[in-house]
Every structure is written in structure tokens, then in C-alpha cells.
Amino acid sequence: MQFFSFWRSLASFRVRVALNLKGVAADVVFVDLDADAHRTDAYRKINPQMALPALVTDDGTVLFQSLAIIDWLDETFPTPPLLPADALGRARVRGLALIVACEGHPLLTPRVRRYLDRELDLRDSQQNAWRRHWTVETLAALEGHLAGHKATGRFCHGDAPTLADICLVGHVTAAINQQISLSPWPTVKRIHETAMALPEFAKAHPSAQPDTPEAMRPK
Numbered sequence: 001m002q003f004f005s006f007w008r009s010l011a012s013f014r015v016r017v018a019l020n021l022k023g024v025a026a027d028v029v030f031v032d033l034d035a036d037a038h039r040t041d042a043y044r045k046i047n048p049q050m051a052l053p054a055l056v057t058d059d060g061t062v063l064f065q066s067l068a069i070i071d072w073l074d075e076t077f078p079t080p081p082l083l084p085a086d087a088l089g090r091a092r093v094r095g096l097a098l099i100v101a102c103e104g105h106p107l108l109t110p111r112v113r114r115y116l117d118r119e120l121d122l123r124d125s126q127q128n129a130w131r132r133h134w135t136v137e138t139l140a141a142l143e144g145h146l147a148g149h150k151a152t153g154r155f156c157h158g159d160a161p162t163l164a165d166i167c168l169v170g171h172v173t174a175a176i177n178q179q180i181s182l183s184p185w186p187t188v189k190r191i192h193e194t195a196m197a198l199p200e201f202a203k204a205h206p207s208a209q210p211d212t213p214e215a216m217r218p219k
Contacts, residue, residue: 001024001025001026001027001055001056001057001058002026002029002055002056003026003027003028003053003054003055003056004028004029004031004043004046004047004053004054004055004056005028005029005030005052005053005209005211006030006033006038006052006211007030007206007207007209007211007212007213008206009033009052009053009206010108010170010173010174010206011051011052011053011065011101011105011170012053012066013170013173013204013205013206014066014067014070014101014166014170015053015055015066015069016203016204016209017166017169017200017201017204018069018070018073018074018082018166019073020199020200020201020203020204021080021082021161021200022074022077022079022080023077024073024077028210030210030211031043031052032211033052033110038050038052046062047062047064049064051064051065051109053066053069054069055069055072066101067097067098067101067163070082070163070166074163080160082161082162082163083162083163084157084158084162089151089157089158092151092157092164093156093157093162093164094163094164095145096142096145096146096156096157096167096168097163097164097166097167099138099141099142099145100138100142100167100168100171101167103138103141104134104135104137104138104141104171105138105171105174107130108134108135108174113127113131116130128178131174131178132178132180135171135174135175135178135180136175136180138171139171139172139175139180139182139184139185139188140184140185142168142171142188143184143185143187143188146187146188147187152187154191154194155191155195156168156191161195161198161201165195168188168191168192169196169201172188172189172192
């Protein structure tokens with residue numbers, strides 16, 4: 001398989017975690033978003049949306065959108081499962097994941113930032129306020145659903161990582177990059193720390209990728 005990724009892409013981060021949890025190997029093709037490599041004709045043929053990530057299976061099928069890729073991985077490599085066994089649990093985990101993947105993260109993506117900058121000509125301070133607003137709103141939503149809920153355990157749902165945790169860590173990473181304190185959302189903070197203590201999550205972190213710039217690596 002081929003996995004098209006970029007170190008800073010939070011959607012790619014999600015798929016890296018899932019691949020690690022499943023123990024599935026893929027040849028990684030680095031697509032430099034900063035150099036507009038996702039806009040080349042070669043990558044456009046793989047994903048006409050020109051977005052990351054993409055996964056090309058052994059038979060040449062192209063999968064796109066991180067949650068769809070993770071869903072395929074979970075069905076194709078069922079151990080360990082990334083969704084609970086019961087229907088209500090699966091609905092809760094998917095709901096938590098979608099708070100990030102469909103509500104929060106899309107407002108922070110490079111193409112949105114590019115539009116705010118190039119088309120709307122917003123000042124840096126306005127763009128920073130935009131990012132912070134949607135990041136904080138998503139953190140608050142997650143905390144509201146997680147804190148005190150009977151199904152919340154060491155992780156978002158129970159005591160094993162699920163799709164919800166995969167999405168949560170990416171959003172918290174975006175918050176940390178903006179130097180947003182996590183103290184108002186202690187449940188989110190605790191789950192993030194629990195997940196990132198696992199090697200499958202830690203090795204997938206944006207700062208630990210082969211294409212991560214040296215300046216962005218931990219000192």
C-alpha cells in the first residue's frame with residue numbers, strides 16, 4: 001500500500017495512528033503542502049480534491065478522506081477494533097470523532113487559511129483569532145460530552161483507544177501549537193496525555209515524521 005501524507009497534516013496524523021494501532025505497514029509518499037505538491041497533476045490524478053491523506057491499496061484502489069480510510073482499515077484489519085461492539089457505543093464514538101473531523105478541523109485547514117489570507121485579506125491577528133475561536137469551541141464541545149459521562153474511561157469511550165481518541169489527539173495538537181492552555185478542559189487533557197503515552201500515537205505525531213523540519217522537532 002501507498003500512504004500519501006504530510007507531517008503537519010492532522011488528517012494524515014489520524015491515519016498514521018490507525019495504521020500503527022493495526023500494525024499495518026504502508027509505503028509513505030510525502031506530499032509537501034507548503035510547496036503546493038498536492039496541487040500537482042500527479043497528485044490530482046490520485047485525489048482530485050487535492051487534499052491529504054490518500055491511501056492506495058494493494059490492488060490500486062484509491063481511498064480518500066481520513067475517516068473513510070480508517071473505517072476501511074478497521075473493517076479490513078479488525079484487531080484491535082477502533083469502534084465499540086455495541087451500536088450505541090459506536091454511535092457515541094463516531095459522534096465524538098465527527099465533532100473534530102467534520103466541525104472543528106475543516107475550519108483550520110490550509111485551504112481555509114489560504115482563503116482568509118489571499119481572498120479576504122484578513123490580518124494575521126484576525127486569522128489567529130479565527131483559528132483560536134474554532135479550536136476552543138471544539139475543545140469545549142468535547143469536554144462537555146466526555147466529562148462525567150458513564151462511558152468515558154481511560155479513553156474517550158472505555159479503556160481502549162477508539163476512533164474518537166484518534167481524532168481528539170489531533171485537535172489537541174492543534175490547540176497546543178496555538179499555545180492554548182488545556183486547563184479548562186481537564187478530561188480532554190487527561191485523555192490526550194493517556195493516548196500520547198502509547199507508542200502507536202507518539203510515533204504518529206507530526207513532530208516525529210521523516211519529513212518533519214528539523215526546527216519543528218523536540219529539542
